[in-house]
Amino acid sequence: xxxxxxxxxxxxxxxxxxxxxxxxxxxxxxxxxxxxxxxxxxxxxxxxxxxxxxxxxxxxxxxxxxxxxxxxxxxxxxxxxxxxxxxxxxxxxxxxxxxxxxxxxxxxxxxxxxxxxxxxxxxxxxxxxxxxxxxxxxxxxxxxxxxxxxxxxxxxxxxxxxxxxxxxxxxxxxxxxxxxxxxxxxxxxxxxxxxxxxxxxxxxxxxxxxxxxxxxxxxxxxxxxxxxxxxxxxxxxxxxxxxxxxxxxxxxxxxxxxxxxxxxxxxxxxxxxxxxxxxxxxxxxxxxxxxxxxxxxxxxxxxxxxxxxxxxxxxxxxxxxxxxxxxxxxxxxxxxxxxxxxxxxxxxxx
Amino acid sequence: xxxxxxxxxxxxxxxxxxxxxxxxxxxxxxxxxxxxxxxxxxxxxxxxxxxxxxxxxxxxxxxxxxxxxxxxxxxxxxxxxxxxxxxxxxxxxxxxxxxxxxxxxxxxxxxxxxxxxxxxxxxxxxxxxxxxxxxxxxxxxxxxxxxxxxxxxxxxxxxxxxxxxxxxxxxxxxxxxxxxxxxxxxxxxxxxxxxxxxxxxxxxxxxxxxxxxxxxxxxxxxxxxxxxxxxxxxxxxxxxxxxxxxxxxxxxxxxxxxxxxxxxxxxxxxxxxxxxxxxxxxx
Ligand SMILES: Nc1ncnc2c1ncn2[C@@H]1O[C@H](COP(=O)(O)OP(=O)(O)OP(=O)(O)O)[C@@H](O)[C@H]1O
Ligand SMILES: [Mg+2]
Numbered sequence: 073x074x075x076x077x078x079x080x081x082x083x084x085x086x087x088x089x090x091x092x093x094x095x096x097x098x099x100x101x102x103x104x105x106x107x108x109x110x111x112x113x114x115x116x117x118x119x120x121x122x123x124x125x126x127x128x129x130x131x132x133x134x135x136x137x138x139x140x141x142x143x144x145x146x147x148x149x150x151x152x153x154x155x156x157x158x159x160x161x162x163x164x165x166x167x168x169x170x171x172x173x174x175x176x177x178x179x180x181x182x183x184x185x186x187x188x189x190x191x192x193x194x195x196x197x198x199x200x201x202x203x204x205x206x207x208x209x210x211x212x213x214x215x216x217x218x219x220x221x222x223x224x225x226x227x228x229x230x231x232x233x234x235x236x237x238x239x240x241x242x243x244x245x246x247x248x249x250x251x252x253x254x255x256x257x258x259x260x261x262x263x264x265x266x267x268x269x270x271x272x273x274x275x276x277x278x279x280x281x282x283x284x285x286x287x288x289x290x291x292x293x294x295x296x297x298x299x300x301x302x303x304x305x306x307x308x309x310x311x312x313x314x315x316x317x318x319x320x321x322x323x324x325x326x327x328x329x330x331x332x333x334x335x336x337x338x339x340x341x342x343x344x345x346x347x348x349x350x351x352x353x354x355x356x357x358x359x360x361x362x363x364x365x366x367x368x369x370x371x372x373x374x375x376x377x378x379x380x381x382x383x384x385x386x387x388x389x390x391x392x393x394x395x396x397x398x399x400x401x402x403x404x405x406x407x408x409x410x411x412x413x414x415x416x417x418x419x420x421x422x
Numbered sequence: 423x424x425x426x427x428x429x430x431x432x433x434x435x436x437x438x439x440x441x442x443x444x445x446x447x448x449x450x451x452x453x454x455x456x457x458x459x460x461x462x463x464x465x466x467x468x469x470x471x472x473x474x475x476x477x478x479x480x481x482x483x484x485x486x487x488x489x490x491x492x493x494x495x496x497x498x499x500x501x502x503x504x505x506x507x508x509x510x511x512x513x514x515x516x517x518x519x520x521x522x523x524x525x526x527x528x529x530x531x532x533x534x535x536x537x538x539x540x541x542x543x544x545x546x547x548x549x550x551x552x553x554x555x556x557x558x559x560x561x562x563x564x565x566x567x568x569x570x571x572x573x574x575x576x577x578x579x580x581x582x583x584x585x586x587x588x589x590x591x592x593x594x595x596x597x598x599x600x601x602x603x604x605x606x607x608x609x610x611x612x613x614x615x616x617x618x619x620x621x622x623x624x625x626x627x628x629x630x631x632x633x634x635x636x637x638x639x640x641x642x643x644x645x646x647x648x649x650x651x652x653x654x655x656x657x658x659x660x661x662x663x664x665x666x667x668x669x670x671x672x673x674x675x676x677x678x679x680x681x682x683x684x685x686x687x688x689x690x691x692x693x694x695x696x697x698x699x700x701x702x703x704x705x
Binding site for chain 2: 209
């Protein structure tokens with residue numbers, strides 16, 4: 073083919089990727105035992121099979137901070153679980169640190185760790201420190217080293233004054249910080265973070281983001297795969313991002329390049345009164361895609377339009393006003409990662 | 423090997439913390455003594471009822487059921503101690519995914535967790551026996567020459583129990599509800615058919631066959647022969663001498679160990695395939 077092979081440097085085949093998947097597919101069988109006879113593709117009614125990952129192919133380099141960005145139910149957690157050897161793929165292959173997740177999980181486990189945000193795991197009767205220490209022992213971290221690391225990390229994550237508190241007395245956020253420390257204390261080469269800042273206050277989230285970024289950038293051979301549905305988080309932290317929706321990877325590139333994909337487009341954001349009909353916006357000439365989100369608290373709708381140029385704005389406004397809806401704000405803005413997502417699927421991330 | 427040992431140690435430590443650390447140490451000790459003593463009183467009550475109904479009073483019968491019940495403490499706590507590890511890590515502590523993805527043998531981890539239950543049970547059995555001898559007139563005799571056999575039988579009996587417990591654990595990877603029933607039903611089955619409370623000879627023909635098919639029956643019989651040499655309540659297993667029973671126990675512990683590894687592997691594989699390792703059923 074026409075592709076030129078780069079002269080010199082390492083070809084990718086020499087160095088195994090930290091993570092590599094090929095045609096990775098995961099289908100969850102429906103919940104109910106007695107299933108109505110339907111085709112496997114029909115999974116929307118909640119009882120049929122769900123395709124959580126659909127022929128996912130991706131490569132994460134050693135030393136990369138890689139983000140998976142997608143809305144709820146996109147398949148992010150499923151992918152992380154497969155890579156962390158917790159779940160088997162239905163078909164396709166996945167390699168972590170060069171080992172097959174299905175056939176050879178043990179050497180993978182020696183090199184990875186995982187932290188899931190928004191959950192409250194931990195042994196309530198142990199103290200925070202004991203709990204983390206115990207997990208480090210499963211990885212053979214020498215007790216002294218482990219204790220020193222725990223103390224250091226507790227200072228970093230602001231859990232120092234809770235070091236001897238029983239886990240059952242911790243708040244949800246404090247437990248999450250404890251779990252973060254549990255993830256770092258084993259010093260893995262590949263760390264999977266599933267929504268690490270979910271439910272944390274702004275400061276704690278900030279601290280965690282900074283720590284993760286430093287951890288990857290200041291040391292060699294550390295790889296992080298992070299999932300999030302906060303586009304700002306993905307944008308700020310990640311070297312590369314895969315945008316995932318309904319089990320499919322729609323795009324995978326650096327944040328800058330992803331945003332460049334829609335650089336010729338114009339993004340408009342509107343805040344209006346609740347609308348009766350939003351589907352018709354799609355038929356306006358020059359509208360490439362749009363998203364619509366109702367804010368129940370304020371009784372307003374947020375619209376984001378990806379436009380070829382500014383010409384459809386007048387038509388959009390007139391359709392809004394004919395629905396007797398008032399426009400509260402209209403703003404032309406720089407494209408964000410969410411806009412990239414909207415341009416591809418016509419929905420927002422939230 | 424060192425990984426196994428390390429895993430076992432840490433898991434045993436965790437199990438011990440959970441078993442003992444829920445209250446003040448002195449309260450824990452008090453509880454550990456009072457609980458088996460309370461159990462002993464229930465036995466006395468049961469015996470009185472039996473004696474009244476049967477209109478007989480046979481001290482050796484009391485010794486029979488007393489020792490049987492004391493050792494039954496091992497059955498309940500070892501089976502439950504292994505089976506509930508998966509259940510509790512999954513549903514209550516929600517730590518199972520992190521334990522599972524760590525580079526350890528989960529099987530050994532379960533054994534470690536159960537070790538503390540075995541230790542607590544051993545203490546309870548000793549307290550029960552001592553209480554029986556001191557206050558309830560249970561006549562026990564243990565000749566020094568029999569100690570090695572008793573210890574060997576103890577180790578093998580616990581091994582069989584642990585293996586059965588892990589089989590249950592393997593199944594509980596897949597389902598939460600039914601295993602709970604099993605974990606309660608199986609000890610009940612053993613209680614009736616293994617010569618714990620009443621001798622095998624009191625069972626109907628088919629019940630005796632069931633009893634003789636369960637290795638624990640032999641364990642109870644051997645233990646009782648050594649600890650209460652005076653009783654001749656039950657002659658069903660008299661054809662087997664001590665060594666034969668030890669061999670039988672050894673063979674069954676091997677069989678159950680193999681079975682537990684297989685069931686555990688299958689359970690683990692199917693759970694990983696179905697995405698059930700870390701399911702919470704809110705059961
Ligand atoms: N154990 C399971 N059994 C059945 N279906 C499942 C299971 N786990 C996930 N799914 C389904 O797979 C799809 C992907 O779920 P997944 O948890 O990977 O999404 P996600 O991207 O992590 O979403 P979120 O942002 O909400 O965490 C969903 O439709 C979900 O319902
Ligand atoms: Mg998720």
